[in-house]
Amino acid sequence: MNFSRVKEGALKYLGYQGQTIDYSIASMLDECLNEIDKMSSFKVVYKSFPLDFDPLLIKEVNININYPDLIDLLNNCHDVIIIACTLGIQVDKRSKYYSHIDMTKMTIFDAIASSYLEAKCDEYERHHIIGKRTFRFCPGYGNVPIELNRELARVIDSHRKIGLTVQDSHILLPQKSMIGLIGLGDNNRKKSCKNCLNIKNCDFRKRGQICYKID
Amino acid sequence: MLQDRLNKEVLIFDGGFGSQLQELGMKAGEIPEYYNIDHPEMIIDIHKRYIEAGADFITTNTFGANPLKLEQHKYNYKEVILAAIDNAKKARELTNKNVYIALDIGPIGKLMEPMGTLTFDQAYQSVKDMVMLVKDDVDVVLFETMTDIYEVKAGVLAVKECSNLPIFATMTFEANQRSLSGCDPLTMVNVLEGLKVDALGMNCSLGPKEMSPIILSLLENTRFPAIVQPNAGLPVLVDGKTTYPMSADEFVEEALPLVEKGIAIIGGCCGTNPEFIRKLKNNVQKYVTKRDVKPKTRVSSGTTTVEFGHHVVVCGERLNPTGKKKLKAALKEERYDELIVEAIKQEQAGAHVLDVNVGLPGIDEVKVMKHIIKLLQEVIQLPLQIDSSHFQAIEEACRYYNGKPLINSVNGKVETMEAVFPTVQKYGGVVIGLTLDETGIPPLAQQRFEIAKRIIKKASEYGICKEDIIIDCLVLTASAQQKEVMETVKAVAMVKSLGVHTVLGVSNVSFGLPNRPLLNKTFLAMAMSAGLDLPIINPLDKELMNTIDAFNVLYNYDQDATKYIQKQSQAPILMTNSTSSFSLEDVVIHGIKDEVKKATEDLLKEKEGLTIINEILIPALDKIGKDYETGKIFLPQLIQSAEASKIAFDVIKQTFKSTESTKGPVIMATVHGDIHDIGKNIVKVVLESYGYKVIDLGKDVPKEKILDAFRKHHPKAIGLSALMTTTVVSMQETIELLKQEENICPIFVGGAVLSQDIADDIHADYYTKDAMASVNLLNEIIK
Numbered sequence: 001m002n003f004s005r006v007k008e009g010a011l012k013y014l015g016y017q018g019q020t021i022d023y024s025i026a027s028m029l030d031e032c033l034n035e036i037d038k039m040s041s042f043k044v045v046y047k048s049f050p051l052d053f054d055p056l057l058i059k060e061v062n063i064n065i066n067y068p069d070l071i072d073l074l075n076n077c078h079d080v081i082i083i084a085c086t087l088g089i090q091v092d093k094r095s096k097y098y099s100h101i102d103m104t105k106m107t108i109f110d111a112i113a114s115s116y117l118e119a120k121c122d123e124y125e126r127h128h129i130i131g132k133r134t135f136r137f138c139p140g141y142g143n144v145p146i147e148l149n150r151e152l153a154r155v156i157d158s159h160r161k162i163g164l165t166v167q168d169s170h171i172l173l174p175q176k177s178m179i180g181l182i183g184l185g186d187n188n189r190k191k192s193c194k195n196c197l198n199i200k201n202c203d204f205r206k207r208g209q210i211c212y213k214i215d
Numbered sequence: 216m217l218q219d220r221l222n223k224e225v226l227i228f229d230g231g232f233g234s235q236l237q238e239l240g241m242k243a244g245e246i247p248e249y250y251n252i253d254h255p256e257m258i259i260d261i262h263k264r265y266i267e268a269g270a271d272f273i274t275t276n277t278f279g280a281n282p283l284k285l286e287q288h289k290y291n292y293k294e295v296i297l298a299a300i301d302n303a304k305k306a307r308e309l310t311n312k313n314v315y316i317a318l319d320i321g322p323i324g325k326l327m328e329p330m331g332t333l334t335f336d337q338a339y340q341s342v343k344d345m346v347m348l349v350k351d352d353v354d355v356v357l358f359e360t361m362t363d364i365y366e367v368k369a370g371v372l373a374v375k376e377c378s379n380l381p382i383f384a385t386m387t388f389e390a391n392q393r394s395l396s397g398c399d400p401l402t403m404v405n406v407l408e409g410l411k412v413d414a415l416g417m418n419c420s421l422g423p424k425e426m427s428p429i430i431l432s433l434l435e436n437t438r439f440p441a442i443v444q445p446n447a448g449l450p451v452l453v454d455g456k457t458t459y460p461m462s463a464d465e466f467v468e469e470a471l472p473l474v475e476k477g478i479a480i481i482g483g484c485c486g487t488n489p490e491f492i493r494k495l496k497n498n499v500q501k502y503v504t505k506r507d508v509k510p511k512t513r514v515s516s517g518t519t520t521v522e523f524g525h526h527v528v529v530c531g532e533r534l535n536p537t538g539k540k541k542l543k544a545a546l547k548e549e550r551y552d553e554l555i556v557e558a559i560k561q562e563q564a565g566a567h568v569l570d571v572n573v574g575l576p577g578i579d580e581v582k583v584m585k586h587i588i589k590l591l592q593e594v595i596q597l598p599l600q601i602d603s604s605h606f607q608a609i610e611e612a613c614r615y616y617n618g619k620p621l622i623n624s625v626n627g628k629v630e631t632m633e634a635v636f637p638t639v640q641k642y643g644g645v646v647i648g649l650t651l652d653e654t655g656i657p658p659l660a661q662q663r664f665e666i667a668k669r670i671i672k673k674a675s676e677y678g679i680c681k682e683d684i685i686i687d688c689l690v691l692t693a694s695a696q697q698k699e700v701m702e703t704v705k706a707v708a709m710v711k712s713l714g715v716h717t718v719l720g721v722s723n724v725s726f727g728l729p730n731r732p733l734l735n736k737t738f739l740a741m742a743m744s745a746g747l748d749l750p751i752i753n754p755l756d757k758e759l760m761n762t763i764d765a766f767n768v769l770y771n772y773d774q775d776a777t778k779y780i781q782k783q784s785q786a787p788i789l790m791t792n793s794t795s796s797f798s799l800e801d802v803v804i805h806g807i808k809d810e811v812k813k814a815t816e817d818l819l820k821e822k823e824g825l826t827i828i829n830e831i832l833i834p835a836l837d838k839i840g841k842d843y844e845t846g847k848i849f850l851p852q853l854i855q856s857a858e859a860s861k862i863a864f865d866v867i868k869q870t871f872k873s874t875e876s877t878k879g880p881v882i883m884a885t886v887h888g889d890i891h892d893i894g895k896n897i898v899k900v901v902l903e904s905y906g907y908k909v910i911d912l913g914k915d916v917p918k919e920k921i922l923d924a925f926r927k928h929h930p931k932a933i934g935l936s937a938l939m940t941t942t943v944v945s946m947q948e949t950i951e952l953l954k955q956e957e958n959i960c961p962i963f964v965g966g967a968v969l970s971q972d973i974a975d976d977i978h979a980d981y982y983t984k985d986a987m988a989s990v991n992l993l994n995e996i997i998k
Binding site: 014015016017019022024025028041045046047048049060061062063088089090092093095096097099100101102103104106107108110128140146147151154155156157159160161162163165167168169170171173174175200201207 | 242243244245321322324325326330331332360362389391395396397452454456457552555556559593594805806807846847848849850851852854855857858888889890891892893896897900938939940941942945970
């Protein structure tokens with residue numbers, strides 16, 4: 001686990017752009033990272049399915065994913081992986097705890113947790129998913145509706161396997177969780193901002209940053 | 216009769232169902248429960264094969280057939296459950312064997328409050344609907360693969376309140392001995408014994424080998440019949456497919472030693488099949504190994520259990536408004552956040568249990584107690600002590616409490632015992648009995664001892680054992696009733712001979728005398744020597760806590776003085792009294808929270824509060840705000856300064872006679888359906904740093920509640936937050952409702968997906984992109 005990369009990611013979520021980080025914030029970043037590393041229980045479940053095109057479908061489980069972003073992402077792929085992971089509910093509880101006594105720490109804790117989840121998921125992907133693959137794409141971004149999460153969660157039984165639930169409002173709980181799609185196949189697509197809902201309003205872009213990293 | 220065989224004969228459950236259906240061709244994402252209707256022959260066949268293998272119980276194919284999970288699907292839960300029962304009955308008829316049918320109930324699939332949005336009542340209703348449908352057709356209800364003890368509690372109560380069916384409940388634990396919600400096996404045992412299920416245990420997740428340490432500790436701790444359904448080994452994810460590595464022989468080899476230790480009911484879970492059950496049946500002992508488990512006094516939250524008898528148990532007394540002006544005001548003004556902070560401080564100071572009392576004139580105790588308990592249990596891991604003289608408040612609190620609570624209290628009056636004992640019996644709890652009766656507090660130890668005996672006897676009539684009773688011999692003040700102080704100490708020793716634990720509210724002893732801490736700690740030491748187990752004290756009082764630490768060593772509780780050495784060897788932090796070297800302005804700008812109180816107090820000696828606010832705090836905040844907007848500082852630094860400034864405001868406010876300095880109030884809420892409240896909390900702290908009074912309604916707030924709050928508090932503005940596109944709809948509905956109100960105040964909205972366009976679309980008055988923008992807006996519109 002590359003801790004400095006987790007911190008880097010967290011700082012980006014916090015809107016950091018080179019300001020001086022004083023001692024108290026620097027040590028809070030470390031404390032939060034160590035705490036999350038100890039207390040979180042990263043769990044993951046995934047399953048791979050063959051793809052059908054025109055329209056884009058995961059036929060085996062009867063899910064229509066014919067959205068421009070996914071058509072673009074999964075072009076040239078033969079299979080798609082549905083993957084879900086979570087840091088567990090204890091992280092949510094701890095975050096709530098800090099919100100009562102130390103909002104600064106809570107904000108940092110939350111950013112570290114998000115970045116930690118990303119890093120854990122990347123690490124898992126690197127070790128377990130062999131071969132050419134696309135980046136992870138999560139419903140709710142671009143033109144892929146967040147409503148898709150419910151179907152995907154059901155197919156991989158995420159509640160039973162890793163305790164990841166989808167609420168009525170399509171929010172994932174525990175909060176530090178992710179459901180995504182990864183295409184298997186030779187596809188040179190890179191992440192881009194072009195279909196992002198937030199493109200006109202994006203603080204990252206205003207700062208000359210992007211919210212994701214390109215491998 | 217099942218009850219006659221339970222815990223005498225080893226009974227066999229069936230094995231995996233889903234894995235059997237997968238072998239028969241069920242695909243990922245298919246709903247297994249639909250097979251009851253679409254392929255009844257398959258279901259009947261699986262049941263039949265388990266019966267023929269020797270199972271005493273078959274489990275209906277209804278794991279996920281709850282009304283909430285199946286609400287938007289092809290078949291509704293009723294059709295599915297009725298078909299499932301039909302299939303189980305048919306299998307039983309076809310094999311002509313008199314097996315028991317267990318109604319299978321798995322987790323609902325949504326996270327419960329307070330971390331999630333599923334309410335206790337919804338979980339309760341879901342189970343009740345299922346059970347009502349088929350209660351005459353099944354022999355037992357099986358809750359299995361549960362991860363949240365709170366959901367199990369709702370379910371158990373639902374079954375008990377609508378049927379007489381026996382209940383078996385199993386939870387699933389990870390190798391770290393915790394369920395996904397954080398519950399440990401001891402907590403499960405304590406809560407389920409309190410609720411009086413018929414068998415309890417664990418299933419799924421692990422194989423028999425990995426389960427073994429958890430099961431052994433379960434068997435050591437529960438007096439109830441134990442049920443176990445392991446997987447066929449630890450699941451392995453290969454190419455995204457879950458596989459189970461154990462053969463039937465390996466499974467049986469690992470499982471039998473567990474049965475030898477005292478398991479009463481055994482079956483299989485994922486990856487097991489009829490062959491596993493056959494081999495189990497053929498090789499397992501006929502009768503249950505007897506265990507001798509002594510009842511223990513234990514209280515629990517949803518994740519943590521405190522067992523008496525291993526150390527002095529400290530109950531924190533500070534969540535009680537009696538004699539506490541600040542807490543009274545907070546309760547009356549619904550600033551519950553202050554209670555939570557107080558609870559956290561006590562937890563950090565080393566309390567084991569926290570007393571919660573909200574009894575104040577003009578407060579709806581039933582409603583407020585229930586609400587506070589929910590808020591506390593969201594962040595506090597400790598068990599709580601429900602403290603009320605309002606019987607309905609106790610009952611309601613016990614029902615909605617997550618865990619097995621301490622209940623404070625009954626006394627020797629028949630009326631209180633008859634009112635409270637049914638609640639203790641029904642929900643499980645450890646109840647405090649005060650040694651007073653219709654004639655008041657008797658002066659002599661012997662008389663209090665007699666009342667204690669009466670309480671214990673009366674409790675036994677309700678099936679409450681003495682381990683679930685803690686006796687309070689009542690502390691009198693040395694200044695008024697000096698003679699009787701020793702009677703209390705004597706009574707403690709006498710009551711201990713009855714085999715119960717004891718509790719005292721220690722600091723009562725010193726009322727009206729100088730140097731109260733000295734009397735308190737001396738009395739505490741005397742009482743502990745006499746047998747006091749549960750002192751109710753202020754855990755922030757270091758002298759008292761040190762006395763307890765020392766006692767735990769001298770009494771041989773703290774073996775090798777490990778904890779004592781660890782605590783006492785920590786270098787004490789020296790609090791300097793010198794004036795802070797930073798100016799208040801610097802302290803706020805740099806967000807040095809530890810220094811701000813002192814700096815403000817020092818400055819108050821020279822300047823008026825209002826002058827400090829106008830000449831120092833506001834300019835400092837404006838500088839911070841500008842620095843944030845221009846990118847000189849980033850978010851954590853902004854919040855740090857806001858928090859420091861908020862502390863300064865609080866110190867200054869105390870010097871004011873009226874509320875002249877506060878602006879607002881402003882109501883803030885995260886809308887219904889959304890549980891993300893970080894953004895809202897950041898806006899809140901920054902507004903407060905500017906002196907605004909913020910009424911925070913929390914997250915997932917129904918629109919009606921926001922309207923009620925508007926009518927009650929007459930705010931100057933309402934801020935609504937939503938993080939997701941899907942909850943913007945809920946924001947729109949809230950605004951629609953609010954706008955029908957006459958004289959509604961301005962409504963401003965914010966959140967990750969919001970923009971000016973969306974704000975316009977949903978008819979919000981203002982959109983603010985971040986916390987600073989909210990401050991700027993309110994400064995402009997609130998005059």
